[in-house]
Amino acid sequence: MPKPSPPTEDASWTSAGLGRREALKEWREWAASTIAPIEVTVFDADSFAARWVSHGVGQLRMLQLHAPAQRVVHTGREGSSGRAAPSIQLVYARRGAIKTLMGGKRFVVEPGQFVLLDNTRFYQMEMDTEHEALDLMMPQGWLERYLPDPEALLARAISASEGWGAPLGALLEAMIAGLDDAPLPRPLIAEQIGNLLGLATGFPDTGENTRHRGQLARQILRRIESDYAEPDLSPERVAEDCGISKRYLQTLLAGSGTSFVQELNATRLDRASDMLSDRRAAGLSVAEIAFRNGFLDAGYFARLFRKRFGITPREWRAGHAPQS
Template sequence: MSVVLTTDSVPEQQKVTYWNEVMSRTLVPMTVSPRGTGPFDGWIATHHIGYLQVSTVEADAKFVSRTPALITPSSEALVAVGVQISGTATFAQGGRTTEVGEGDLVVYETGRPYSFDYPRRFTTHVFQLPRRTLTVPDSDIRRIAGNAIHTSGGAGAMPFLFLSALASLAGALPPVIAHRLADDFVDLLSTLITEWTHPSGAQPDSAASALLLRVREHIDRNLGDPDLSPESIARAHGMSVRYLHKLFEGEETTVCRLVQRRRLEECSRELARRGRATPSVSAVAHRWGFSSPAHFSRVFRAAYGVSPREWRALHTARNQPLPVPAGLSTIPSLTTADGRRHPGRSRLESA
């Protein structure tokens, strides 16, 4: 559902006050000062596409300022993208000032002071999203802020076309499609920021590595959750599923295979543990996130070459070797009860 607010029916002497309230309530708290002494008119239409807020603003010449006094510690950290449809603007943030022409994009943070100076009537799209949804480093966002991104070619051309289409569709999308498009927006914006701040192709490896480490730790902490999935992992880290898979491109495995491999490693370790109290195979499988005992037995045999019960018998019998440490890609040959050798090669990555 869209919300459209306009100064059309507001008395002339109250329009500026009304417009200040509308802009501050719809976007973020700001001060709006009209240019000139003539009449002032404006309208703003706002929609939500998943967690993405899309606003289209058309108004007469004005100066917009978000000062430090308007930024409170409790304010949610947002990243905004302005798309200049008509007219021009002078944008300033972080000590940099840039001229924004028709078709240009500008990325900025609402948690830091900024200003827009529109010398004549204009139209712009404003996209706002939570900062936590972007996985690019803060340093990259601050490097791109205060710079206009031209759309005549390169990194800005596709985002402009996509954002223009997205703004026109806002308010008419089913929820499932809306969330997917919001994820697409995040991916595209992340790519835009990375390409602009690292034109040589050098990637912020340290940030990606730190994020990948957090994802792996999250997986280890939640192995017992049967609902652990790429979707839940991405949601817990404020990223899209597409970006999550991209993180694993250089890991020689996928998210799903990593989850299954770690679950199997913990199950094999527990099944091989000697002791008086030995939980059932199904109990072990359930504890480590396998909801179906039949599925667990099937993937366990595919990975280790023996059934879970055979694995337990081989490792808990007297004079049998201790379980192989988790993480090894192969398992030493095992001796069966009748003295034959069993290869026991791991096929975790093919499961």
């Protein structure tokens, strides 16, 4: 069984000449170390015929897969890619439809379409007939240079034969036909893939996109400003309401030099300090003021308060607040 190849090397494998059990074992072993840990159910119990060809393309790995009718289930623990490197997969169907289940969504990737998957998450792909697909393994850090929020694009079929998807589909087909004869070095071809993927998915890295990111960051900060007193306000909840991933939310705020927790705690503490100085709130305990400003744990609130202002909430209420 060949070992996983470095990204710069090419390799290939075929089940020809192997018994069914041995072929399936080698197929699973290769997938576990290259794509993700998988469980394979072959619909024709008497035979298993498959082959793959692997090409390094810069930081990417392009896999050409030919396999019989089968069901493939990502069996790894959620959040883990097993022995394979964490990657976003571009799965492009060339022949045979791929029934897909991921993130609670069921959809079909028809020939001429592609889908983005995360190899650290559960997914299931079922092919009723012999099929051929291209699987492009892309490190997420590399991909984020071209797609600001890859996770927002997961689990939906996208055409590689229409609109801005057509140039990407043409490039993928050209790579399959003759990568060795390409007029550019492979790392430069990888850059072209990233740029065309941005166009195909509607996330080009343009000035307009930069403005959109700024608008989203401001929207998140306004949400914190208005809903800070809700104890269950979380980056996951705000990201879902904004239609983005938690990771992208964090990236947006990091670009503004802050974080969700930093902004939320600062807002809550500022509002709590105002209440502690307000005579109308003199009848409220420190714990009640903490609760009214989103803190469920009065001790945690007191520790954060002292860290931010240098004195305890009770000292602040007693009139020892620092004078500006």
